[in-house]
Amino acid sequence: MAARSLRIGNASGFYGDRFSAFREMLEGGPLDVLTGDYLAELTLLILGRDRLKNPAGGYARTFLRQLEDTLGLAVEKKVRIVANAGGLNPAGLADDLRALTAKLGLSVRVAHVEGDDLVGRADELGFDQPLTANAYLGAWGIAACLDAGADIVVTGRVTDASLVVGPAASHFGWKRHDWDRLAGAMVAGHVLECGAQATGGNFAFFNELDVRRPGFPLAEVFEDGSSIITKHPDTGGSVTVDTVKAQLVYEIGGARYAGPDATARFDTIEVESQGTDRVRLWGTRGEPPPPDVKVCLNRLGGFRNEADFMLVGLDIEAKAALVRAQLDAALRPRPSEVVYTLARTEGPDAPSEEQASATLRVAVKDADAKAVGRPFSSAVVELALASYPGFFLPRLPGDASPFGVYTPAFVPAGKVPHIAVLPDGARVDVAPPDETLGLEGVATPSLPPPPPPGATKRVPLGRVALARSGDKGGDANVGVWVRTEEAWHWLVHTLTEDRLRALLPEARELTVHRHVLPNLRALNFVIERLLGEGVSSSTRFDPQAKALGEWLRSRHIDVPESLL
Template sequence: MDARPLRIGNASGFYGDRFSAFREMLEGGPLDVLTGDYLAELTMLILGRDRMKNPAGGYAKTFLRQLEETLGIAVEKKVRIVANAGGLNPAGLANDLRALVAKLGLSVRVAHVEGDDLVARADELGFGESITANAYLGGWGIAACLDAGADIVVTGRVTDASLVVGPAASHFRWQRHDWDRLAGAMVAGHVLECGAQATGGNFAFFGEIDVRRPGFPLAEIFADGSSIITKHPGTGGAVTVDTVKAQLVYEIGGARYAGPDATARFDTIAIEAAGADRVRISGVRGEPPPPDVKVCLNRLGGFRNEATFVLVGLDIERKAALVRAQLDAALNPRPAEVIYTLARTDHADAPTEEQASATLRVTVKDADPKAVGKPFSSAAVELALASYPGFCLTGLPGDGAPFGVYTPAYVDARKVPHVAVLPDGARTDIAPVDEARRLEAVSAPVLPTPLTPGPTRRVPLGQVALARSGDKGGDANIGVWVRTEEAWRWLAHALTEEALRTLLPETRSLKIHRHVLPNLRALNFVVEGLLGEGVSSSTRFDPQGKALGEWLRARHVDVPEQLL
C-alpha cells in the first residue's frame, strides 16, 4: 500500500462545463488523477436520443476534444484520467480514444468499464419501455482498470463519487470491506463531483469571496479515507468550511448516503479548516451498501410546447384570465395537459416597462406531436390583435418537442453485470460485494438546547443561514446550515417541516422529509414530487430546483436579535 496522499482533481461537473478546465487542472499544479463527471439524469436522456440517431454515438463528445488539446500534458506529468464520459457507449468512446492516441503519437493505455446499460433487458427486469436504463455501478471496475496499468479509464453510468473511490481503492489497496475508508472517499467524491460548486460557485454568501472565475477542486486522499479539499494555487474562488458544506448538503437525502461501494454516514463527517483554501474531512463511518443498485430510467413522455405572454401594467389578473379563456376556446382538440403559470413580477408605478410586467406561461403536453404543434402555436399567435391591451409574446412558439420522464428503479446488484475491459482487451467481471445491508433511516438525533427566548427581528432567513438546493428526479432537496452553535440552537427548532411549508407555499400539499445533521449544523429537506416527473418533464419555473434554497433564504422570519 502506498501511504502518500493521492491528489485527485476534477475538471467537469456536467456535460457542458468549462471546456478549458482540463488544461487548467493539468497545468495548475501537481495531480495524480484527473476526473471528469459528465452524466446527470437529464444527460442520459440527451445521450439516449443521440444514440437513437447514431448508434455509434451516445457518449460525451466534449471529452474527446478536451483530451485532444491536453492529453500530451497528462502524459508528460503522468496524470491518469478517469471519466464517466462514456455515457451509453463507453466501448465506443474507448475506441475513439485509441484512435486519438494514435493520431497524437502518444503511448497511452485505454480501458473502460461497462455493464451498466440494461435497456436491452428492460422487459426482463420489469422496467417497461425505456429510452435508457442504466444502473449505477461502483468504483471497483475503475480500480481493476488502474491496477492493470490503464492511463485513461472511461465508464458509463457509475456513481459520481466512484470516480474518486476507484482510484483511491487502487492506490491504497483497500479491500471490499474497508467500509470507513471507502465511505471517506465517497464523501470526498461527493464534494468534487460538481466541480466549482466546491470552490465558491453557486455559493450563498458569494459576496465574501471572488467567484468571478472559481478554480476547480481537488482532494488529497489519505490511506485512512480522510481527505483535504483544496484547489490549485492562484486559481479563483475559495475552499472554506462553508463552500465544502454547501456541496456536502447538495442533492442528498438522509444521514445514510448509499452507493454501490458502501453507505457513508453523513452524520459522522467531521469538517474543519486546515489552512488557506484547505478543508479537512475526517471521521466518516461507513457501512455495507444496500443489496439493490439504483437504475436511471428515461422514457419518452410525449411532446410539449409553450408560449409566454407578457402582461404589462394594470389589470394583470384580468388580462391573464382573458388569455386563458381565449386559448381554452381555440384549442380544439385540446392537448392532454394545458398548464397556465402566472408570475406576478410586476411592480406598481414602475420606472421601467419591464418592471411593470408579469408573465403568463402556457405549457401544453400530449402524446401526439401534432396536438402541441401548429394548432397550439397558431392559436397563441392569432390572439395578437384580438386580446388584451399591450399584447406581447416573448417569442414565437414553434413545433412541439419531445420530453422525457425520469423514473428511478432498483434491481438486485447480483443481476447487474460490472465489467472492467482492461487495456489489453481482457474482460474482468467485478462481483457485487458479498455483504449488504438494507437502507434504514437513522434514529432521530438529539436536538440542541433551544436558545433562551428574547427579542427578535423580522429579516430574511438568509441573513443567518446558508442554503443549497437541487434535484433528484421529481424530488427536490434543500440543504440549510448555519455557522455558529448559537444559530444552530435556533435553526434546529425554528425551521420545521411545517415552517418550510409556510415559507415555501408551493410545497404545502407535498410530502416533506426533514433530516437533521448536527455535526454539520445542517438540516436537509427532501420535497417529494415538487419537480413533477423530472427535469425534462417539469413545467415549473425552476425545473431543477436549483434556486429553491435562495428563495427560502429570501423569506422573512423572526430571528433572535442576538444572532444578528
C-alpha cells in the same frame, strides 16, 4: 504517485462544463488523477436520443475534444484520467480514444468499464420499454483497470463518487470491507463531483468571495479515507468550510448516503478549516452497501411546448384571465395537460416598462406532437391583435419538443453485470458485494436545547442561514445550514417540516422529509414530487429546483436579534 496522499482533481461537473478546465487543472499544479463527471439523469436521456440517430454515438463527445487538446500534457505530467464520459457507449469512446492516441503519436493505455446498460434486458427486469436503463455501478471496475496499468479509464453510469473512490482504492490497496475508508472517499467524491460548486460557484454568501471565475477543486485523499479539499494556487474562487458544506448537502437524502460499494454516514462527517483554501474531511463512518443497485430509467413521455405572454401595467389578473379564456377556447383538441403560471413581478408606479410587467407562462404537453405543435403556436400568435391591451410575446413559440420522464428502479446487485475491460482487452468480472445492509432510517439525534426567549426581528432567513438545493428525479432537496452553535440551536427548533411548508407554499400539500445533520449544523429537506415527473417533464418555473434554496432564504422569519 504521492506517497502520503493521492491528489485527485476534477475538470467537469456536467456535460457542457468549462471546456478549458482540463488544461487549467493539468497546468495549475501537481495531480495524480484527473476526473470528469459528465452524466446526470437528463444527460442520459439526451444521449439516448443521440443513440437513436447514431448507434455509434451515445457518449460525451466534448471529452474526446478536450483530450485531443490536453492528452500530451497529461502524459508528460504522468496524470491518469478517469471519467464517466462513456455514457451509453463506453466501448465506443474507448476505441475512439485509441484512435486519438495513435493520431497524436502517444503511448497511452486505455481501459473502460461496462455492464451498467440494462436496456436490452428491460423486459426481463420489468422496466416497461425505457429509452435508457442504466445501473449505478461502483468503483471496483475502475480500480481493476488502474491496477492493470490503464492511463485512461472511461465508464458508463457509475456513481459520481466512484470516480474518486476507484483511484483511491487502487492506490492504497483498500479491500471490499474497508467501509470507513470507502465512505471517506465517497464523501470526497461527492464534494468534487460538481466541479466549481465546491470552490464558490452557486454559493449563498457569494458576496464574501471572488467567484468571477472559480477554479476547479481537488482532493488530497489519505490512506485512512480522510481528505483535504483544496484547489490549485492562483485560481479563482475559494475553498472554505461553507463552500464544502454547500456541496455536502447538495442533492442528498438522509444521513445514510448509499452507494454500490458502501454507505457513507453523513451524520458522522467532521469538517474543519486547515488554512486558506484547505478544508479537512474526516471521521466518516461507513457501512455495507444496500442489497439493491439503483437504476436510472428514462422514457419518452410525449411532447411539450410553451409560450410567455408579457402583461404590462394595470389589470394584470384580468389580462391573464382573458388570455386563458381565449386559449382554452382555441385549443381544440385540448392537449392532455395545460398549465398556466402567472408570475406577478410588476410594481406600482414603476420607473421602467419592464418593472411594470408580469409574465403569464402557458405550458402544454401531450402524447401527440401535433396537439402541442403548430396548432398551439398558431393559437398563441393569432391573439396578437385580438387580446389584451399591450399584447406582446418575448419570443414566438415553435414546434413541439419531446420530453422524457425519469424513474428510479432498483435491481438486486447480483443481477447487474460489472465488467472491467483492461488495456489488453481482457474482460474481468467484478463481483457484487458479499455483505449488504438495508437502508433503514437513522433515528433523529438528540437536539440541543432551544435558545432562551428574547427579542426577535423579522428578516429574511438568508440573513443567518445558507442553503443549496437541487433535484433527484421528481423530488427536490434543499439543504440549510448555519455557522454558529447559537444559530444551530435556533435553526433546528425553528425550521420544521411544517414551517418549511409555510415558507414554501408550493410544498404545502406535498410530503416533506427533514433530516438532521448536527455535525454540519445542517438540515436537509426532501420535497417529494415538487418537480412532477422530473426535470425534462416539469412545467415548474425552476424545473431543477436549483434556486429553491435561494427562494427559501429570501422568505421572512422571526430571528433572534442576538443572531443578527
